[in-house]
Amino acid sequence: MTKPAPRLAVEGLRHLYAERAVIEDLTFTLGAGQAIALVGPNGSGKTTVLRCIVGSAEPAAGKILLDGLPIDERAEVVRRDVAALLDDLDFFPDLTAAEHLDLMARAHGNPEPEDLVDTLLDDVGLLAAADQLPGSLSSGQRRRLALATALVRPRKLLVLDEPEARLDTAGVAWLSERLQEEKAAGTSVLFASHDPELVEAVADESVELTPLP
Numbered sequence: 001m002t003k004p005a006p007r008l009a010v011e012g013l014r015h016l017y018a019e020r021a022v023i024e025d026l027t028f029t030l031g032a033g034q035a036i037a038l039v040g041p042n043g044s045g046k047t048t049v050l051r052c053i054v055g056s057a058e059p060a061a062g063k064i065l066l067d068g069l070p071i072d073e074r075a076e077v078v079r080r081d082v083a084a085l086l087d088d089l090d091f092f093p094d095l096t097a098a099e100h101l102d103l104m105a106r107a108h109g110n111p112e113p114e115d116l117v118d119t120l121l122d123d124v125g126l127l128a129a130a131d132q133l134p135g136s137l138s139s140g141q142r143r144r145l146a147l148a149t150a151l152v153r154p155r156k157l158l159v160l161d162e163p164e165a166r167l168d169t170a171g172v173a174w175l176s177e178r179l180q181e182e183k184a185a186g187t188s189v190l191f192a193s194h195d196p197e198l199v200e201a202v203a204d205e206s207v208e209l210t211p212l213p
């Protein structure tokens with residue numbers, strides 16, 4: 001019997017900004033229900049790797065395979081299977097927190113997302129702020145809403161850039177538990193982080209990046 005392809009395989013990834021290499025020959029694989037943390041100092045290329053994986057940066061060389069098939073931003077399968085939170089989200093200024101989640105769930109094919117939206121708002125501690133507009137949320141609350149938008153949609157691979165950013169202690173504890181639940185449900189998690197405790201609690205493996213000269 002042939003072994004199933006890993007959920008995500010990165011092989012010999014290279015990325016250049018202008019002529020300067022910031023990622024050189026990076027290789028790793030991530031299985032279903034597993035988590036990998038990208039760690040390393042500021043400027044070591046963590047965000048760049050995640051951007052290559054979600055298709056918002058073009059690698060100079062190497063392969064990125066999702067379930068054995070080349071990942072391509074335009075491919076429907078990637079939009080369906082990969083939930084990502086890389087940058088701060090731009091929210092619609094006149095849609096409430098609950099309406100954002102409702103919209104995202106419906107866009108991904110859930111025709112009756114009300115219960116899911118309520119559960120997630122509760123999970124991220126925004127139930128009391130459900131009817132607030134994004135402009136009236138604190139920066140930590142906006143971050144919680146952004147995380148919720150990645151969790152309200154179907155996913156096989158969750159890609160998160162410093163998900164702990166701007167969360168309070170309780171928020172990071174929730175995040176750690178939630179990412180472990182994601183793994184238990186079979187979702188693969190790839191995240192960049194500067195939080196050693198989060199990495200220790202969630203990641204099966206760390207990939208250490210170093211700034212290139």
Ligand SMILES: Nc1ncnc2c1ncn2[C@@H]1O[C@H](COP(=O)(O)OP(=O)(O)OP(=O)(O)O)[C@@H](O)[C@H]1O
Nearest residue numbers: 017018022040041042043044045046047048049192
């Ligand atoms: N759009 C860009 N144009 C040119 N250089 C860039 C660009 N984005 C990032 N870089 C450079 O690429 C390198 C890697 O940046 P990247 O943001 O991937 O690092 P990082 O590990 O995510 O850092 P941090 O921990 O600060 O988030 C840095 O030297 C950065 O200056």
